[in-house]
Amino acid sequence: MGSLDPSLISGLPVFEGLAATDLDRIVGQARSLRIARDQPVFEQEQEAHSFFLLLDGHVRVVKSTPDGQEVTVRYISPGELMGIAHALGRATYPANAMAAVDCVALAWPSRLWPHFAADYPSFGANTYKVVGSRLQEAHSRVIELATEQVEQRVAHALLKLVNQAGRKTEEGILIDFPITRQNIAEMTGTTLFTVSRLLSAWEDLNLVKGGRQKVTVVAPHQLLLIAEGRARKS
Amino acid sequence: MGSLDPSLISGLPVFEGLAATDLDRIVGQARSLRIARDQPVFEQEQEAHSFFLLLDGHVRVVKSTPDGQEVTVRYISPGELMGIAHALGRATYPANAMAAVDCVALAWPSRLWPHFAADYPSFGANTYKVVGSRLQEAHSRVIELATEQVEQRVAHALLKLVNQAGRKTEEGILIDFPITRQNIAEMTGTTLFTVSRLLSAWEDLNLVKGGRQKVTVVAPHQLLLIAEGRARKS
């Protein structure tokens, strides 16, 4: 067990409303681990032996279809839970999780999950809230996919990324981990070609700035207009 | 309060593991209500005053986008919970629910929800399982929308409907409530025109049998081939 600063952890939403001593007991049972970039945190269909709290880095959660296509379910940011299969009533992980950059996480054996939920009601309630809000997110994505054009969806995806992992630079807001056109395509249900074309077009309009495995959003407000389908159609 | 047969209710998954006396206390606090066809059960953005258990009928849950498009989130069948906004940490309903046929439901005031979850742990656990499985369903739909063609998605939708609300007839399996091409389109992110064309084509192949607000699946297995993209592409 490494030397983790509890003050960094106690402020997290997952632990809200938890007594300090309870927090200690929970965190005390975790092991901390480091995951190198491009290494899996857990894998689809594997037995869900652990659940995790990401402390640092970014994790890409991807579902693979039987025929080999991949769909990115979400990106995990620091402070978020992942691999909580047991909170969904599953014994296996529903997706692959890959470290997008070098990461640090806490891990608990899954068998502790029911005890935590029972012994520390606010922890239980908090994690169920997580599941609830992910359900709402998922519904939003269904609606986006069902009603929006590719251009809008890609714009939405960029804005989401920037809000959740944006870092200010002098050029604009940079997505703070390596991300390929293919990755963006997997988030939006399109192809890397179409994403590339869109980014090129937006770069011409000075809305974004591209780069290898890199996107910087220059004009978020304009992008929002596109995302909402309110952009002037040239 | 009407005269409801508790034996019909005690077998439901939501109440699994619940002592008979606890079940009585829960059901005793419900009011039962009848909802006429095409009447709302609850409406998007309304304060979530109640949550419901559908006893009979079918309810269509639809989300409306700001620009007026509608996406069907799911169909509720007898025995299922609906309007459980509070289990998602919401104070308002996230969608519109319309009775697809005349329905009977139980309703509890939402403020009882936390008490139920606390006082009857298996009820709490069961409902969280519901949320968990709906999250998984939602992810499946995201994947379908992101990776499958319209033809596959419509085939999937029909099979889903038939599994959840199919009634055997001499012609095949009939979807047991009125459903329009438009409704199917809203489930699959396409247009009523495309759905109509697909159904016409499938009718020519004797896979389904259409009708006004009616669909009968004649050859589920063939339809499954289409749904999985394994149909011979003529």
Add this chain to the structure above:
DNA sequence: GAAATTCTTTGCGCAGGGGCAAATTCGCCA
């Protein structure tokens, strides 16, 4: 029973966006 509504079908046109190939650029590693 006639009219009005609602749902469905189908033709026609076309654009959004996927697929593929080839060229190019970038970053890394030896």
Add this chain to the structure above:
DNA sequence: TGGCGAATTTGCCCCTGCGCAAAGAATTTC
């Protein structure tokens, strides 16, 4: 520093599936 592999761009083609309009059934209403 030169070369290799991965990521990206772009051109070209074409097909899926949407939009619209108009016509045709099936129901409901008066």
